[in-house]
Amino acid sequence: MSNQALAEISRIIIDERQPPQALQRALDDYSRLCSQATGIMPDPGFTKWADDTFLAEGVAINPQSAAYCLKDYQRSINYIRGIYAAILDLKRRTPADPVNILYAGCGPFATLILPLLVNFRATELNLFLLDIHQASLDSVRKLMTFFALDSHRITLIKGDACRYRHPQTLQLIVAEVMQKALEQEPQFAVTVNLASQLSDGGIFIPQAIHIALCLGHWKEEKKACLEGKAFFTEHLYSSHLRHLVADILSLTPTNAAALHKQASYSETSGKYEINIGRVCIPDIDRLTTFDALLTTRIEVxxxxxxxxxxxxxxxxxxxxxxxPLRAGTCFRVCYQLGSYPKFEFTPENSLQD
Ligand SMILES: C[S@@+](CC[C@H](N)C(=O)[O-])C[C@H]1O[C@@H](n2cnc3c(N)ncnc32)[C@H](O)[C@@H]1O
Known part of the structure; x- marks a missing residue:
């Protein structure tokens, strides 16, 4: 019964013709069934840091908060569909071989992959689910039984994706351990560590994360977004409501290791930093009405x-x-590694030779 329910949820999620409400309902159904089976309730837990794990490379959020990621609906849908497309691509290349998949940071509901399993025979995939929290792995174990997926080849691994070495090469690696602007969670370090463990032609998801600095009207943009107005960033740029200052960083599985090698120790911050370069505030009309914003775009x-x-x-x-924004002022930009990774801007006039 639960397997049929999962099949229906999966069918809706991967059907491109479904309206947003139906997709949201399917994810909510998945969440409800997962909570019923595991007792874990999704909780944004903004104030509940107690169960988070503070790693040297960033914060691994607690199982309840990780479950709540499912409610970031567009994120969940795009990742699940992207992963499905990737698995189908890999299967087309070598139909006779099982696809070896590592899903790092699976959380308690393994949301990005578990619903897809009903579309594959048990022998078609070797799935390795990795998380730092044992409670998440225990939860996934219950879901495997609840959704009658026990015959699938699923290995649960407790470990740190920033250090984990997989015994074989992998055709597909999935890691969504991030917040906006690559802040706080260890997506950068996880990408650095895992990308090199892909087989030739393997697929890493997400394929790229692009961070840019722009000038925009933060409050108005957020308000329009909450009111559900269709949001096209191209429109913001073309109507001069947004100005690109600089592309700051693109993180891809191919450039991650090289970026990491560039990091050097800063006496000032006591942290390793990747020097990105300098950005200068442009001289534009009504500059002081703008906000400086770091934007994030993900190619799943x-x-x-x-x-x-x-x-x-x-x-x-x-x-x-x-x-306050002042035309012509310049800043040094770096990406600061460590237990709370983030971008740092230092005014040039405060830098010493
Ligand atoms: C943002 S949640 C995503 C949960 C789920 N994958 C999803 O997309 O709905 C991140 C998950 O990754 C785990 N995590 C974060 N950093 C990790 C690390 N370095 N090693 C293993 N797990 C990690 C957290 O415990 C949490 O379960």
């Missing part, structure tokens, strides 16, 4: 992308440290 896989405001993890991040 193929056509599946997440642009500004499409999901919680691609919401613009206001850079208060650049205010």
């Amino acid at each position: 896989y193929r056509q599946y992308t997440l642009n500004d405001y499409a999901s919680n993890i691609t919401l613009p991040h206001k850079c208060y440290e650049l205010s």
